[in-house]
Amino acid sequence: MTEIRATPACRLPRAVPAPATLPPSGLSGLNPGWSRLIDVAESGTSGDVTHGWHLLDNGPELDALGVIPVGTILCVHGNPTWSYLWRSLLAAASEAAASGAPAWRVIAVDQLNMGFSERTTDFRPLARRVQDLDDLTDALDLAGPVIALGHDWGGVVSLGWAVEHPELLAGVMLLNTAVHQPAGDKIPAPLRLALGRGILGPATVATPAFLATTLALAHPPLSSEIKRGFRAPYLTSARRSGIGGFVADIPVALAHESRPELDRIAESVRTLAVPTLLLWGPRDPIFSDRYLDDLVDRMPHARVHRFEGAGHLLAEDVDYAAAALLWLGDAVVKSPLDASESESESESESASVAPSEAAWDAAGTHPLWHYLDELQDSDETALVDMQPTPRTVSWRLLSLRVRQLAAGLVHIGVKPGDRVSLLVPPSADLTAVLYACVRIGAIVVVADAGLGLAGLTRAVRGARPDFVIGAAPGLLAARALGWPGRKISVAGFVPPMARLLGVEHTLAELISLGQARLSAGDALPAQPAPTDAAAVLFTSGSTGPAKGVVYTHGQLSAVSRALFLQYGVGVGTGLVAGFAPFALLGPALGARSVTPDMDVTAPKTLTASAVAAAVDAIDATVVFLSPAALVNVVATAQALTPADHAALAGVQRFLSAGAPISESLLAQAAALMPQATAHTPYGMTEGLLMADITLEGIRAAAAGVAESNTVPAVANDGESVPAPPATATPAATPTANPAGGVCVGGSTATTRIRISALDASGASVGELTEEADVTGEIVVSAPHVKDRYDRLWLTERASRRGAVAGERWHRTGDVGHLDGAGRLWVEGRMPHVIVTANGVVTPVGPEQRIETLPDVFRAAFVGVGPLGTQQQVAVLETVPPARRVHRAPEKLAAAVRSMVGTPVAAVLVVPGLPTDIRHNSKIDRSRLSRWATGVLSGGRWTKP
Numbered sequence: 001m002t003e004i005r006a007t008p009a010c011r012l013p014r015a016v017p018a019p020a021t022l023p024p025s026g027l028s029g030l031n032p033g034w035s036r037l038i039d040v041a042e043s044g045t046s047g048d049v050t051h052g053w054h055l056l057d058n059g060p061e062l063d064a065l066g067v068i069p070v071g072t073i074l075c076v077h078g079n080p081t082w083s084y085l086w087r088s089l090l091a092a093a094s095e096a097a098a099s100g101a102p103a104w105r106v107i108a109v110d111q112l113n114m115g116f117s118e119r120t121t122d123f124r125p126l127a128r129r130v131q132d133l134d135d136l137t138d139a140l141d142l143a144g145p146v147i148a149l150g151h152d153w154g155g156v157v158s159l160g161w162a163v164e165h166p167e168l169l170a171g172v173m174l175l176n177t178a179v180h181q182p183a184g185d186k187i188p189a190p191l192r193l194a195l196g197r198g199i200l201g202p203a204t205v206a207t208p209a210f211l212a213t214t215l216a217l218a219h220p221p222l223s224s225e226i227k228r229g230f231r232a233p234y235l236t237s238a239r240r241s242g243i244g245g246f247v248a249d250i251p252v253a254l255a256h257e258s259r260p261e262l263d264r265i266a267e268s269v270r271t272l273a274v275p276t277l278l279l280w281g282p283r284d285p286i287f288s289d290r291y292l293d294d295l296v297d298r299m300p301h302a303r304v305h306r307f308e309g310a311g312h313l314l315a316e317d318v319d320y321a322a323a324a325l326l327w328l329g330d331a332v333v334k335s336p337l338d339a340s341e342s343e344s345e346s347e348s349e350s351a352s353v354a355p356s357e358a359a360w361d362a363a364g365t366h367p368l369w370h371y372l373d374e375l376q377d378s379d380e381t382a383l384v385d386m387q388p389t390p391r392t393v394s395w396r397l398l399s400l401r402v403r404q405l406a407a408g409l410v411h412i413g414v415k416p417g418d419r420v421s422l423l424v425p426p427s428a429d430l431t432a433v434l435y436a437c438v439r440i441g442a443i444v445v446v447a448d449a450g451l452g453l454a455g456l457t458r459a460v461r462g463a464r465p466d467f468v469i470g471a472a473p474g475l476l477a478a479r480a481l482g483w484p485g486r487k488i489s490v491a492g493f494v495p496p497m498a499r500l501l502g503v504e505h506t507l508a509e510l511i512s513l514g515q516a517r518l519s520a521g522d523a524l525p526a527q528p529a530p531t532d533a534a535a536v537l538f539t540s541g542s543t544g545p546a547k548g549v550v551y552t553h554g555q556l557s558a559v560s561r562a563l564f565l566q567y568g569v570g571v572g573t574g575l576v577a578g579f580a581p582f583a584l585l586g587p588a589l590g591a592r593s594v595t596p597d598m599d600v601t602a603p604k605t606l607t608a609s610a611v612a613a614a615v616d617a618i619d620a621t622v623v624f625l626s627p628a629a630l631v632n633v634v635a636t637a638q639a640l641t642p643a644d645h646a647a648l649a650g651v652q653r654f655l656s657a658g659a660p661i662s663e664s665l666l667a668q669a670a671a672l673m674p675q676a677t678a679h680t681p682y683g684m685t686e687g688l689l690m691a692d693i694t695l696e697g698i699r700a701a702a703a704g705v706a707e708s709n710t711v712p713a714v715a716n717d718g719e720s721v722p723a724p725p726a727t728a729t730p731a732a733t734p735t736a737n738p739a740g741g742v743c744v745g746g747s748t749a750t751t752r753i754r755i756s757a758l759d760a761s762g763a764s765v766g767e768l769t770e771e772a773d774v775t776g777e778i779v780v781s782a783p784h785v786k787d788r789y790d791r792l793w794l795t796e797r798a799s800r801r802g803a804v805a806g807e808r809w810h811r812t813g814d815v816g817h818l819d820g821a822g823r824l825w826v827e828g829r830m831p832h833v834i835v836t837a838n839g840v841v842t843p844v845g846p847e848q849r850i851e852t853l854p855d856v857f858r859a860a861f862v863g864v865g866p867l868g869t870q871q872q873v874a875v876l877e878t879v880p881p882a883r884r885v886h887r888a889p890e891k892l893a894a895a896v897r898s899m900v901g902t903p904v905a906a907v908l909v910v911p912g913l914p915t916d917i918r919h920n921s922k923i924d925r926s927r928l929s930r931w932a933t934g935v936l937s938g939g940r941w942t943k944p
Contacts, residue, residue, distance in 0.1 A: 012248060013205050015241040018119035020052030020110075027232060028225040029087045034058055035116075040139040043131055053136055054116035056083045056108040061094045067103040071145040071170055073324075074161075075108035076133065078152020078177070079246035080204075080211045082115030083108035084229050085151065085315050092321035104147075104328060109136060111157070113242030115233045125249050126258035130160030130265075137161070137168075145170030147328065151315065152177055152287075153246055156265060163268035171275040171331050172299075173324055175314045176284050178291035179298070180266040187252055188286045194247050204244035206237050217312040219283060226316065269298045275331040276302035277793070279320050281310030282462060290484070292791075293464050303327060305793040306462060308545040323794055330797075359529045365557040367527060368534070369439050371571070371590035372399040382587060384594040384617045385428045386610075392617075393428045398435075398587065405436035406524055407517040408510030414467060416441030416525060419536070421465035421485055423474025426583055426595040429490050429507060433469055434584055438535070438553065441528040442467075447538040451546055457481045459538045459546050463790065475501045530554025536790050539685040540922075548790030549685050558750070558784035560588040562689045565749040567622060567653055567679070574620035578606055578629045579658065592618040603628035607636040608672065612644035621652040623673065627661045634668045648673045657681040659922050663698045670695055682744035682824065686786040686799070686810055691753065691824050693745025701743035701823055739775050740845020741816055741825035751782040753824055754809075755817060756802060761867060762833040762840050764811070768802060770818060775842060777830055778814045785810045815842050832925040834863035834870050841872060841902065843925060849899040855879055855892055860913050862929040864905070864936060871905035873932045875913065875944070882909045885941045906936055914944050 022035050034056040042049040062069055073093070075086040086108035097103035110117040112124060112132055124132065137146075146168045150158030155177025162169050181187060187195075194203050194210055204210040211234055215227055222230075234240045251259040276299050280292050289306075296302060310317035360366060375382070376399035383398065385391040414420065420442045424430040437444045447459035460468075460483045468478055468485040475487060479501050488510070489503045528534070534553040538546040551559075563569045563585065571590035577583035578596055586593025596614040598606040606629040615623065625633060640648075651673040656666065661680050670678035678695040693701070747753045757766025757776035764777035785808055789796040803809040815833055816826040827842035834841040843861040850859040858877040863870035874896050876888060888896065888907035897904045914924040931944040 012201050012241065012244040013237060015113070015119060015121045015245075016238040017121050018238065020054050020118045021116050022054065023084075023116050023232060027084065027229040028223075029091070030056075030084060030229060031087075031091070033060065034090055038136070038139060040132075040135050043135050051112055051120060051132075052118040053112070054083070054110045055136075056086065056090055057106070058090045058094045059105050059107075062097055062103050062105060065094075065097055065103070067097050069097075069105040070102045071147060072105045072107060072142060073147045073149055073173075073328075074137070074142070074158065075106060076148075076150040076154035076158040076161075077108070077111065077114070078150070078154040079114070080214055080234065080240075080243040081152070081230060082233050083110050084115070084232075086149075087229075088315070088319075089149075089321040089324060092325055096325055101325075102329065104325070107140070107142075109133070110233075111154070111242070113245060119239065119241060123245055123248075125261070126156065126160070126251075126265075127261040129157050130164070130261070133157055133161045134164065137165075142168065144168035147171040147173060149173040149175075149324070150177060151175040152312075153249075155179070156262065159269055160261070160265045163265065163272065169272075169274055171277070171328070172272060173277045173279070173327070174295065175279050175320065176281055176287040176291075176312055178287050178294070179262070179269055180291075180294050181251065181262070187250065188288070190285055191247065191250055195250065195252065200244060200248060204247050205240045208234065208240065210243055210247065211240070214312070217285070218316045219281075219309060219311050219313075220317075222313075222316060266298065269295075272299060273301070275327075277324070277327045277331075278302050278304045279314060279323060280304065280306045280791075281312060281314040281317055282306050282458075283309060283311035286312050289461060289464055303793040304791040305795070306791045308458065308462075326794075326797070359531065359554075365530070365554065365561055367553060368556055368560070368588040369402065369435055369527075370588070371395075372402055372435060372587055375399065375590065381592050381618060383428055383431060383583075383592065384614075386594060386597040386614055386617065387425075387427070390613075390617055391428065398428070398432060401432040401511065402435045402439060403518060403524065404511045404514035405432055405507065406439045406514065407522065408505075408512070408514030409436060409442065410440055410525065411513045411517055412505055412510070414440065414442050416528065416532070417443065418466040419443045419445050419463060419485075420467045420469060421445040421447070421460055421463065421483075423468060423470030423478065424490055425471060426577075431584060431587060433507070435587060438556075439527070440525050441532060443533050443536060445536045445538075445548075447546065448540065451538070451540075453477060453481065455546055457483065459548065460484070463536050463538075463548055469507075475503065528553050530557070533787070537685055547685075547792060547795065549786045550788050550790050552787045555784050555787055557588065558782070559688055560585050562748060562750050562782065562784050564589060566681075566689060566692060567655070569622055573622055574615075574618040576611065576614045576618070576620045576623040578603070578611070578623075578625035582624045591622075592620075594618050594620070598629070604632045606632055607639065608633045609636065609639050609641075609644060612640060612647045615651060616643075616647035619650065621650065622655070623651050623653075623676070624655045624657075625669070627656055627659045627665070630656050630661070630665060630669050633672070634665065637668075637672055640672070645672075649675055651676040653677050653679060655679045655681060657683060663695070663702065666695050666698065680744065681748070682826070684812060684814075686812070687751075687780055687782060687784060689748050689784070690751050690780045690782065690812075691744045691746060692748050693743060693823070697745055697823075698743060701745075701819075701825075739773070739817055739825065739827055739842060740848055741827040741842070742844060742848075743819075744824050744826055746822055746824070747780075748782075750784065751780060753818070754779045754781075756811070758815070758833065758840050760835075760840065762830075762835040764815075764830065768804075768809070770822075772818055772820045775815065775817045775827060775840075778812045778816050778824065778826070779809050780812060781807055781809045829925070832862070832929075834861070834872055835867045836863070836872065836902075837869050838902070846872075846874070846900045846902075849901075850874060850876070850896050853892075853895055853899065855895075857881070858913060858923075859896075860923045860925055860928050861900075862925050862932055864929060864933045872900070872903065873929075873936070874900070874904055874907045875928055875932065876907065876909050877911070877913055878909055882911050885910050885935070885943055906932070908932065908935070910944055912943070 020037050038053050039050045077085045090106045093104045093106045148158040148162040155174045249258050251262050307318045375395035378395040382395040383393050420437050445463045445465050465485040469488040471490045487502045489506045492506050530553050534556050535551045536548045569589050573591040575586050575591045575593045583593050583595045594614045596610040603626045654673050654676040681689050682691040683689050754768035755774050755776040756764040757774050759765050799811045813830050815828050815830050827844045832843050846861040847859045857879045860875045862873050865871050888909050893907040896907045914927050935941050
């Protein structure tokens with residue numbers, strides 16, 4: 001592409017001049033009253049050169065409403081769109097002003113040679129287009145405050161204007177765009193194709209191919225009416241000259257005429273200190289996440305939201321206008337929540353000791369690697385690897401390996417704040433690598449292999465790691481699917497395979513490099529502070545695309561503190577973790593830890609014998625298993641030997657969490673560990689330990705009595721901690737549970753739980769309350785609640801909605817209530833609430849009642865139809881299992897309706913209900929609702 005000349009017009013058909021015009025009437029979503037034409041003098045000429053511009057402007061609407069705008073949003077389209085792209089923002093801004101919200105004037109321009117603005121005969125490179133926009137705003141006599149908003153190449157033009165007008169600029173908003181193209185990197189494939197020899201003119205001007213290809217990037221596909229709107233200015237080749245000119249202006253080569261201006265803008269953007277919002281569609285074949293990374297690097301203060309599933313035409317894929325106006329409200333009037341966050345981040349630290357040490361002292365916790373330093377001379381067991389054969393690792397060896405790996409990572413260029421994706425199965429290697437990364441301030445990215453290849457790809461690409469450390473399966477996937485990051489292998493490969501996988505180093509090489517640095521007296525970097533980011537942990541994806549959850553060092557330390565306070569897990573404890581995250585916390589607690597011999601991507605592979613072997617390997621006193629694993633452990637209990645039973649008899653506490661678990665399953669598991677108190681904690685990736693209940697507590701809740709939670713226990717270091725209840729005590733009066741649900745017990749030692757009541761539409765709008773029997777969204781607060789969602793500003797904002805200033809709360813997305821004894825009952829997920837004409841229905845209560853029927857193994861209760869008039873539908877797995885999808889027999893359907901007690905439109909039987917991959921137990925009710933809607937409206941009776 002280096003043959004592109006300074007004036008590429010020679011590669012395009014000759015432009016035909018044409019004046020600016022108004023758009024035709026009847027374009028979908030376009031208010032004719034917004035259109036206006038204006039003549040603008042071109043700067044740099046003798047003054048007699050003017051051009052006609054077409055733009056959309058809701059100013060007259062605001063005038064008619066009698067409102068004064070708080071500012072102006074200046075919208076600049078890219079190629080090959082026009083101001084039509086911004087029609088929803090103009091409409092939303094005017095509607096908001098009419099409702100009494102802050103009024104924003106929206107001016108959306110058609111750049112010259114584009115849309116319905118004038119067609120000139122001149123080629124207009126980037127610097128000229130930036131000056132064109134400046135000429136227009138001068139002609140409009142535009143006053144501040146101004147928000148610059150751009151998409152595609154219009155993003156670069158808008159930023160070029162923004163950096164030249166700091167006196168007017170109040171903020172920046174960008175949709176998928178790029179301001180920098182590294183000299184050695186290829187430009188996106190669609191643009192390379194369009195710039196190919198003999199392709200540029202035919203693809204962009206002579207035919208509408210480039211326009212059609214761009215419109216095909218929408219998700220979901222655009223309607224014919226919307227396509228008609230975008231095509232309206234470009235119906236002939238003469239009208240498409242600007243499309244070709246824009247493509248020709250892409251500065252592929254360093255010698256390109258527009259390269260200096262692009263570089264100037266890219267560097268000047270770093271000086272912008274105004275509020276910034278980046279809205280991104282990751283399914284963009286043109287501007288991928290690498291361009292988002294570059295923008296974040298240049299504007300680290302930016303709010304970022306990636307709309308999973310959206311692409312290049314983000315403005316058509318999602319309701320970006322609502323997000324933009326929401327952000328503008330936050331940016332204009334700073335919320336108390338933002339203020340409290342800023343204050344906490346700027347707290348002064350003591351000057352008497354190192355900053356990070358003072359911060360840890362103030363936090364009342366210690367770093368994750370504390371016990372690795374404290375026990376570095378101990379030959380006691382730190383962890384045991386059960387695969388492929390048991391391997392014992394001492395604290396001395398683990399501490400040494402962590403220091404060596406940390407120094408080796410520093411040697412190859414890993415810096416504080418770099419992201420390191422860990423694609424390593426639970427093992428001693430994973431533990432050592434994780435603690436080495438967090439010790440030097442790198443941010444570990446952990447995505448569960450149970451997400452599947454598609455889910456893992458979304459997660460890893462979204463997290464944009466700088467480095468990937470993996471075993472062979474992870475590195476093969478990374479190579480095949482184009483995951484970003486420099487590659488480091490757990491084990492060695494023969495040179496051809498290493499080159500194929502892009503492996504630069506092995507762990508053995510890092511250990512050797514690190515040992516050399518340590519022997520030479522090189523010190524590790526200063527330890528991170530509690531407020532520094534430590535990890536990005538991905539959710540299970542059971543309720544939508546997996547989300548990256550950012551934890552700081554202080555918050556991860558608070559997780560280990562919560563485990564210590566609630567269960568006494570600490571120095572000397574032996575911890576069997578059938579759920580990888582808890583095994584990784586073992587060294588942070590000073591506990592011996594082991595992961596049983598199992599396939600961590602398939603929890604159902606865990607056997608009772610493997611659990612017993614793991615317990616025996618470290619004399620474990622605490623066992624944590626997921627519900628999915630627990631099912632097979634109980635099913636394989638007959639294979640236990642007398643020695644296995646003897647080992648299991650030493651367990652003192654048994655935990656199972658991550659999904660709902662029945663009392664009968666918990667009881668069967670507890671019978672295998674007769675001396676252990678059985679617990680089922682409640683939590684989520686965003687907060688791993690929020691509530692807790694014992695087996696006896698579950699039975700007490702079912703009987704409607706209160707339980708005691710006041711018996712103290714003594715932790716390993718002698719500190720008195722509250723113990724989970726082991727017995728039930730009758731309450732003065734039974735506690736009612738009219739809504740049903742799963743009782744998950746009371747809040748843990750460091751957690752507060754509140755409820756935000758549902759309104760008639762199923763929205764959680766109520767003030768946070770502890771009042772009994774109020775059904776609403778469950779909201780939690782604890783020192784170990786996540787810091788934020790990664791590049792999901794809207795999701796993060798929603799999760800903190802209604803929080804009290806100075807307090808950190810998280811909206812869980814679960815719906816439930818507190819009972820009279822203060823216990824929490826989970827009734828389902830917020831997206832699964834059914835809104836009927838007679839009120840709101842939560843699904844878990846009806847499901848539990850249906851599941852008491854002898855012919856029902858498992859049930860799901862979903863709504864079909866529009867909110868407010870939804871019909872209730874029961875979907876069943878029967879005993880014995882059905883072989884095909886069908887309507888329930890009349891007798892079974894009648895029994896189901898009798899159990900529910902409210903109108904049920906249909907009772908359907910399926911061979912199996914769809915569940916998530918990680919837990920194999922969380923029913924995908926949203927998917928079932930869509931499926932039931934299809935079959936009940938005449939669709940095929942396929943399996944859900």
